[in-house]
Amino acid sequence: MIVTLDPEAVSEAVGRELARRGLWSQRLSDPRAGGRVQFLIRPGSVPVAAEELLAIDGVAAVAAAESPHPRLDAQPRRVEVGGATFGGGGDAAPVFMAGPCSVESPEQIFSLAARLAPLGVGFLRGGAYKPRTSPYSFQGHGAPALGWLREAADAHGMLVVTEALGEEHVAAVAEVADLIQIGSRNMHYTPLLRAAGATGKPVLLKRGMNATINEWLLAAEYCLDQGNAAVVLCERGIRAFDRSTRNVLDLGAVALLSREHGLPVIVDPSHATGRRDLLAPLSRAALAAGAAGLMLETHEDPGRALSDGPQALTVGELEAIIRATPARLATGERSGQPSPISSCASAQS
């Protein structure tokens, strides 16, 4: 965003008005005589409508880029998926998604569903197709596991979220899942985004571990551009320089997107940290930051899990987390109009 001043404006006074509104600005000036002062509004500023800036004394013009994701901006704040509600204000209870990393057998997933449903877990999760760093790791049971997952969920009144790992599986996943998950590694893979979007089913879009917020929102736009019903975002940690936790959970992004812009964001602390021992405090922190729900890997016997055992919760540990979740505060803080996502920030990030 660029703010151009009137020739006679006092630039210091305008600068103060910008700072008062939470804008980080940088003063530019035309090296030719007669040039007007302009302020460049920098990324990381509070989003403020151009109209509000035009009302400041001394401001002549405000130039901004168009939003690069008009369909996402137009998505309703409250997203409904099979009776579950994501976001939309202080009164919605958080949505819990739980289940194993991989669907390992019919017995496993039926037994687990029977224990998760009574805890208030709305979505049964589990991988039929697993994205693995090595071609020699267990890759999932594939199509049969989709059926087991659906039956187990249906038997207990749960919904299903599962990943469509490849384009060829999108149709099969769309048939059984209530929410089609796009995994972190594939967030940049646009043919898959389009294929998932084209099914019309809602999508759970995990953030790429190196994706800027702008890239993440544009990935959502790829889904919506194909006519898809709705996108729920999922923060699962970004890659940084320290590996004491496997990734760095970016709750600032969750606050930015959920509190301010009205987008539903789920948090997956299991993959963010890779550490079972940190899931309880980070689950509470995620909800406090504005998350609409949590996705938590859960296994009846983590020692025997075919993948990611060390980060899986036992059912008892999951229950403790759910019980400790405070009823969502009805603060009214989320009830206003969502702010448009700053086009300046998104353009430059």
Added chain:
Amino acid sequence: MIVTLDPEAVSEAVGRELARRGLWSQRLSDPRAGGRVQFLIRPGSVPVAAEELLAIDGVAAVAAAESPHPRLDAQPRRVEVGGATFGGGGDAAPVFMAGPCSVESPEQIFSLAARLAPLGVGFLRGGAYKPRTSPYSFQGHGAPALGWLREAADAHGMLVVTEALGEEHVAAVAEVADLIQIGSRNMHYTPLLRAAGATGKPVLLKRGMNATINEWLLAAEYCLDQGNAAVVLCERGIRAFDRSTRNVLDLGAVALLSREHGLPVIVDPSHATGRRDLLAPLSRAALAAGAAGLMLETHEDPGRALSDGPQALTVGELEAIIRATPARLATGERSGQPSPISSCASAQS
């Protein structure tokens, strides 16, 4: 950490036991015939005592590095500074630190202290010496500002935390401050760590924006090695690839250090995000993750602040955050013995 198996052990069974305890392990084997199987425990694992692993059937030996920070390990869980209590269990109320980025005038800091004290702000903060990226930016009022800060705090029963920017200022800062702040840019500057430690005053040690957790703990060890009373850590965001928020607030690190290892950690969401509009949700999230308190930049008129105006809260906004802070849950979850910080993780990170 290295786990060596008995010659006759079933390595798969031992691997399951490790996963069940939250350990990520990698199987190694000696290429010569007769070699025993060893498991390398990887960074990011749950800390488990060697004794517990030795009790697993088939485990012959467990080798680990010594802790690189014995003095920090020996610091009591509950740190008292001038009557304020940091950490130490579920029953301690969070400590609030607030004030301007820079101490701008006696009038400013007296007026602000009078408004902050009644809100429950225990520490008055404000910079006398300011670390600035450019030599041409305002560098603080220096020594006189230290006196104004102390008088303002004393007039309202508050404590003082302020930064010792250089070695030459340590003595003057130690004279007025209850808690000597070491800034993020200087966390790696060991002469300053030693000088601050040698005063015997407690230190608030901000994390370098690129510091691994291990480097941060070793910086604390530099202070404690000089006989300093205690170190309180302060997470203020790390530098990553996205700038929608100025830095990335690493609440996983806060959970790891505070919940699990019993160290007191303050969170500074102002510098972590640079965005006034995200401070309320992230303050709540920080406390939920286990923070012992919050540091929040506050100014009576952010538009006129000499530095960092766009990220400063008004007093009214600060009050709203403090009022929304839930009484600390006495869950008992923090009451156990702190775990030793995994020497394997710290050694390799």
Added chain:
Amino acid sequence: MIVTLDPEAVSEAVGRELARRGLWSQRLSDPRAGGRVQFLIRPGSVPVAAEELLAIDGVAAVAAAESPHPRLDAQPRRVEVGGATFGGGGDAAPVFMAGPCSVESPEQIFSLAARLAPLGVGFLRGGAYKPRTSPYSFQGHGAPALGWLREAADAHGMLVVTEALGEEHVAAVAEVADLIQIGSRNMHYTPLLRAAGATGKPVLLKRGMNATINEWLLAAEYCLDQGNAAVVLCERGIRAFDRSTRNVLDLGAVALLSREHGLPVIVDPSHATGRRDLLAPLSRAALAAGAAGLMLETHEDPGRALSDGPQALTVGELEAIIRATPARLATGERSGQPSPISSCASAQS
């Protein structure tokens, strides 16, 4: 890698021998009486064969993980693609790949090919399918552009490298391309890796902008696991915190993979920097670091390019870079046996 000492060994002496061989080690010891000293060899060490370590006086055993990418390890050092040679020793001339970001029209690509071939450009590049951050950006002309590219290359005795953006395009790309490019955004998308590998055609595998070296090599393994002929790697910059150059060109990775491990690595400085003005010095640096060739975006009129114009070279600028390329030094430095890629490093990174 773990080095276990004899009970009577002098651990300091063994430590010196490890350091002398370029190994960063960390001494561990079993807390129980009678435990032996073990050294953990840390990531970033020079690769040394276990046999060499076993010959050190006092070393009882050396445990290491198996290589996670046996097929890549077995790939011949010298890769031939349609008469072009990648890597394989000091005597091979660098391979040049040039062409526009997008194939924009038959006229464009024919005219450009006619000018590039005489300069010694072996591969004509150009996107028929373009991965774009926004769904509203130009996405390429698709299948027709593949035909134009092939005809233009054939008319001038050139080879073709072009990206298979999605699984559905792999067959069409394999039909026309001599080298199937997998783009940086899709390096983690395993179904595409498998589909490309299954064609049997050689693959140019760009590094994901957040991929560790280990993940990159495992992505190559996915291709080779399907029977594909060969993988040529392409470094194109990783994402870090500074954006003065768009990405950070990681020539340390190029040196590591090409000089030491005998893998062919192409460098794409165009995408690494996004800056036309830096392409000449970085092209020379890439070859000096061990690159087997260069990929450089080139356009006859960068101002009219449909995508990425500001980073495209003019033909004259490309010619200057090619002419300045020193004949490859025949130092013999590359002629020895490649080292196995340290399983310890790759396992832990």
Added chain:
Amino acid sequence: MIVTLDPEAVSEAVGRELARRGLWSQRLSDPRAGGRVQFLIRPGSVPVAAEELLAIDGVAAVAAAESPHPRLDAQPRRVEVGGATFGGGGDAAPVFMAGPCSVESPEQIFSLAARLAPLGVGFLRGGAYKPRTSPYSFQGHGAPALGWLREAADAHGMLVVTEALGEEHVAAVAEVADLIQIGSRNMHYTPLLRAAGATGKPVLLKRGMNATINEWLLAAEYCLDQGNAAVVLCERGIRAFDRSTRNVLDLGAVALLSREHGLPVIVDPSHATGRRDLLAPLSRAALAAGAAGLMLETHEDPGRALSDGPQALTVGELEAIIRATPARLATGERSGQPSPISSCASAQS
């Protein structure tokens, strides 16, 4: 940088002219009727003078921020230190700096100097004060080591570069050193920058491992602001997510600063990679990218080094690197006027 168009300008035509000059631009427009089109020039663009943009048909005004580092901009291209020449065009031979990590004894440094001088090593390096992550690691021999270093250098006609680790050591270091080194960990510590600058001696300023290019240049400005003679920059690797090499050597930054802006930049591949086996190819790559010289850790017996042995070269390995250095190409490419460092890029990075 902001480019404002005439009301009647054809914005597409102007956009093409910007792209042709290597500028990445983003079109903005005033949401009110009558607003003019503006282009925001994004970071990572080729630096182009405002005057050149004003000459484009349809451009009404060009606004830019002042350079934040006028003293650095005014530094002559060619920096002379005790007879050694850094940078300044294609005809200057590279400067070599070599020596041990720590000065360990008089015998060590005398013996080494006698072997390095004949190889053409102009600067003897060695740490008297060592910055160490742990307070329990060897911290250097201090003041006596400074004397040994000076005498050893004098005996063989060499110059001295050594680190001033703390403010208290600046005077002693300035007395013996020809070039005062500021280490990577302390680049952000402004009191040390000022103290070193105030000595009037030239400074070798290592880049902080997380410093943006803009922060690095502003750190240089801190030194120059105190009247210091000259600043030579030193790239030593930045911290990223992969640890196969300890840091990531950013040769794009070297090309940007040295080739384009005429600043002298030394490269330290020893600390950049931590791997002795990669120093030969990366030394050549650094010079090809435009480095004015190299700093290489060298030890007569790396196995017995008190610090950083695994990354030290033997004298024989250093000799091979120096002998393989091509005579600097007199391409004329560096002989033009340096470009001003883009104020837009530096302001936003």
